Amino acid sequence: MRKLISIILLGMVATGLFMSISQIPFGEPGERIGDHFINQGVNETGATNIVAAVVVSYRGFDTLGEVSVLFTAAMGLGAVIGLVRRKKTHTPIEPASLIVYTGCRFLFPVILLVGTYIVIHGHLTPGGGFQGGAVIASAFLLMYLGCRGKRIRENLSRGLESLGGLLFILLGVTGLVIGRDFLFSFLPEGEAGNLISAGIIPLIYMAVGLKVGSELTGIIDHLIEDTDELPE
């Protein structure tokens, strides 16, 4: 009975959504904001990756918000996970096999490097702070899975997290200090395509990368904390 009602209700909602979507001209040209970004984006921001221009320049404030969302989630998770910490079971977990262990140790710096690259080149090629940060975090995930027992220092990750956030905000406030708007790109745009170009976009992406990377790492760290109890 309950299932039937649910299906009817969901059907109703789906009908509404379908009727709505069917009348919306998705993806068609002529969106004035979208056109502006595509046509003027490179000129206005100096970033060849339009996505980066939108994410960091045009909608930089959203990015700040999203970084905060992630921060909130990490904090909240830390607060809650810390609470429900069960009694530690001292069941030893067998270490990973040698191949996995070696592979992980080999891959870890490579992935870290790729992540950093993605972060730094965010304004030139696809990618950016979020993606790069996630890649960095996945390196740590790999490390946790493969080389059990290796842990990042919590203080370090939280310090980096703070530093990334503060950097973002300071970059934004600098715009205010020089008498312009918040998040104003106060550095010269440079020549599009160069590594050092696009104003503050790379700097912000670095801050974001730092923050996202350390936050996601922190989340994983929290989750793993009391499941993996290695014998000393």
Place this chain on the structure above:
Amino acid sequence: MVNPVLFIVVPLGLAFAIPLLKYISKKIIRFVPALAFLFNLIFALRLIPVVMDHQVHVQIGGFIPPLGINLVAGPVGMLFVVLIALVGFLVSIYAFHPIKEKDEDRYHILYMLQLTGATGVVLTGDIFNLFVFFEILCLASYSLVAYLGNRAGIESAVKYLIQGSLGSGLILIGIGLLYGQFGTLNMADIAGRIHSVQSISVYVPLVLFITGFGVEAALFPLNAWLPDAHSSAPSTISAVLSGIAIEVGLYAVLRVVFTLFGITHMMGLFLLLGVLTLLIGELCAFSQDNIKRMLAFSSIGQIGLLVFAFSLASTLGIAGGFFQLISHTLGKALLFLAAGYMIAHTGSMEIASFQGMGKRMPFTSLAFTIGAFSMVGLPPFMGFPGKFMILKAALHDGQMLTLILLVFILIATVIEGAYFFRVVQVLYFAGEDLPDRERAPVAFSRFVPMFLFTGLIIVLGIYPSLITDLLDASALELLDRPDFIKSIIP
């Protein structure tokens, strides 16, 4: 004049900085939230005369809207900013004394993020940006509800999370539909063009928004998370959830309904919804024995009253609604703080266990009593002008539906009176009379916020004119849609 973006950035930055500050001293972090919201409060109050004159628009990143994100500090926004800063400041004083020994820094960070999210929601002029800040608010709320770490807290936080995430998902779908339609995310820009489309493709985003934001705004039947969450959170957080979070949800609904979509003809539905929420909230509160659940249900009722007032869609109604909103925020925050302090003393949330509190904690009981009287709408406290203005607006409206609904509002108010007076009686008159000696010591950090809330309730109850100008300007901002659009997208 201070740039309104700082109201968001300063608390956010301080929240980010807390982990670093922790290295310096563990003691100072508990003062950081108070500092941040004191800053907001002072400068927001100084900005109020400016925004009364004209809206303050702030571009972010130097791009004119609709290209970039903009902030709109109008009377409505600043009203909420002041309210958030005020409650944030006072409640953070209450938390000088740690709520829990462990994880104190996380509490303060989450608390600041929660209120920063709320500030962002009320200041932004961009629908997606609004959603982002809304998420900060919600996420922080979820985790703060579970902060005490008991089973009830975690369970209700998870329930809250499930329902809230569903709501957020709906909002996001709505934003996507709107963007697909109009190719812009700026609220004024969308609002300017929304009436060019007369089809279900605009209506569906509207209902998605109402449902999504309605979850946080605790409209019936979307409010099932509220009683659990409010009752199992720490009292400071209950105060903020009840005083700020649901009001901000309501703000989002108002923005969407009045500014973004400019609805004029569905108000009867909202009137009904408001009265239904009111009646159900009050009826449930009436049969509660747990004080925090009672207060939580009473919040639902009050939200219903607010929805009713705003749905009258007249200057009088909206101004009255805002007055009642402020009154509810201050009153409910006070009630939760006072109740929380008493719960900490007795260790029980049962109303019956508060016998003799009038002797043991005279000041807290007095604060609770004044808060309760204000909630019921008795003069000379703040609830009275609010109720008066709403009734005036309803009678001025004069439609048959409004008048019929008015009867139910009166019934609900009587019910509300009944359960609040019952608690007051328990505080002072139930059980044996105790000797004067058994007085509990009053902690300074607890005393100050309750005292200030009480003072504000009385002062604004006697001089409502202090804020009515701002309220009228706010009502005008919501109703005068063309002006709002024109001022942003010329």
Place this chain on the structure above:
Amino acid sequence: MEIIAGILVLLMIASAIAAASFQDLMNAVIASCIVSLLAALLFYLLQAPDVAMAEAAIGAALVTGIFVIAVKRTKRFEE
């Protein structure tokens, strides 16, 4: 082009259904990981490399990792 996209979408739907119907939650996690990977591929085909990257890193790697940990900490089999 459209054919590949269509196949991808169908595969995604199949994996999603599989994820929902597996009794063993670990299998379900892997299935949802496949959904994410396919989605990343689809995004790439639709010329959204940024999103594809994010989806691959977060959806496929991190979320899967977190789910695995979560499943490990609770029960492995659905009732």
Place this chain on the structure above:
Amino acid sequence: MKLEILLAVVFGGSLLTYLLGKISKRARDILAILVLLAATAGIASLYGRSSTAILCTGFLDFPLVLRIHPFAWIFALTIAVVGLCAVIFSWHYIRKKGRTDFFYFMMLLVISSMIGIVLSGDFLSFYIFWEIMSWSTFLLISYNREEAIAAGMKYIVMSVAGSLVMLVGMISLYTQTGTLVFEGITRNLNSASSGYLQFILILFFVAFGIKNAIWPLHVWLPPAHSEAPSPFSSVLSGILIKIGTFGFILLIYGIVQVQVFVNLGHALFNVRNLLLLLGAVTILLPTFIALLQDDAKRLLAWSTVAQAGYMILGIAYGTSESLSGGTLHFFNHALFKSLLFMVVGAVEFRTNGVRDLNSLGGLIKKMPVTFAAGLIGVCGLIGVPLTNGFVSKWLIYHTLIVNHSPFLAFVALLGTWGTILYSYKLIHHIFLGQLPRKYEQLNAAPVSMKVPMIFLSLAVVVFGVLPGLPLHVINLSEIGFGMEPLAINMWGVVTGSGTIQMLNIATALTLGGIVLWLFFRMGRKNTRADQLDNYAAGAPVPADRYQYSVKFYDPLTSMIAPYLKDTADNFYSALARGIRNVGNGIRRIYTGDVGNYVMYIILFLAILIFIQLYWKVW
């Protein structure tokens, strides 16, 4: 004295009293009396004045106005005097109890807000003072704990309901006339249709009727009066419920205008007939319910309800004579009913809280002054000539008879018979008959209780002999309402169809009394018999077997009791239970299963979409 200063003195005095109580109890008691003395003097100095003052220019853009005129003056003075008596009475009474600062604070706050109500010149300040009065009364009623809590609850719930209804009426008047100042409303109300007027009148009648305890809105009164601390019972019964009377007079005569009121509606249904009918019921039922009571204060409480019916009859009848009767009865009732509550309070004080009539008796020996005061009070209540109740009841009867309302007149008369019965029960059960052993060591009432009782007794007699004093002020207020004043002199009233001159009656009664006394004195030699000097069937009866004056109305009460169920009270109790059950039922919506909650959200969304698909609202 200026009106603002007067209000500042009373309200500030209340707060000051509370604060002073933290330092010295004695100083607090004196200050409370001084504040009310100052208020009394201040009000007395305003005699005959008619003026307005603006208290505050903008409360929500409404001016708050105060005004004084003879009609408000007599109410204000009564409030201050009775309040003063009650506060003096509290001196000893309250010492046994806890939380005395609070008691004084609330007592003064109630009195201050009542003065505020009668002095207010617009509905908003009227309402504000009204609500302050309501909640402070609530706190005072609950003061005695235990049963008082339920009584307080009943009171405040009904009171809040009433004041909300009043608020609606008030704002409706504002939307109709554009102002809340009384004069402005009167001026702008001419154009209102008679249907609208009836609607407004009914709204206000609910509010005032709850305060004034008209059947079926009276249910809060008996428990509240009997459970409140006795000094406050006398305030409650003496003046607080009369604020409802004040509201009725203000509305009918001051705002709607009596000519309009009398001619409102058609013959079958109009507010005036409704009010008269309810007034009659209010006299009849509670009088006989009072007869059934065994609790002294509850008996007096029911009697208050019944007497309020007389006032309603007088006010609703709408002639200047009936208004005089109603207003005078208010004034008289304030005196003798607060006196009676003090009498019972003094007994209660000395016997440590005994109010049950059946366990008292014979206290006349122990508390002679109290007995005398009680006797005078009861005489006033019944309306024995030479006490004040006589004149006001005479005016009401006269109106009813002259204007051909035999039914109402009969009911009023029936009410008086009932009054005689229960009054006798009261005075007899407490003071006459056999003194129970346990009370043999009883002391007389302390001075602080005797003083107000003697003062009020004197007032009852003085105004009974010289009814012209209050009637003169009432005449002034009737002129203020634009009515024909009565022809009065110091000793009474002259009307076309009958004249009442207390001078003649007093002379006649005095002469008759002297003759009687002489007759008995000369005709018989009486001996004084000891109480134990009698026999029953030839054997002496132990003292404790003598009648303790219990239950001698039993045959009568068992006959009438089945018809006197308090149906209104049962109705409200059922309503409250029903609401609680509904609340418990609705709480089931929140099942605790998050799956259901999610379904609610989807349901809501689906309904909204359905609305569009079906009705095409957008």
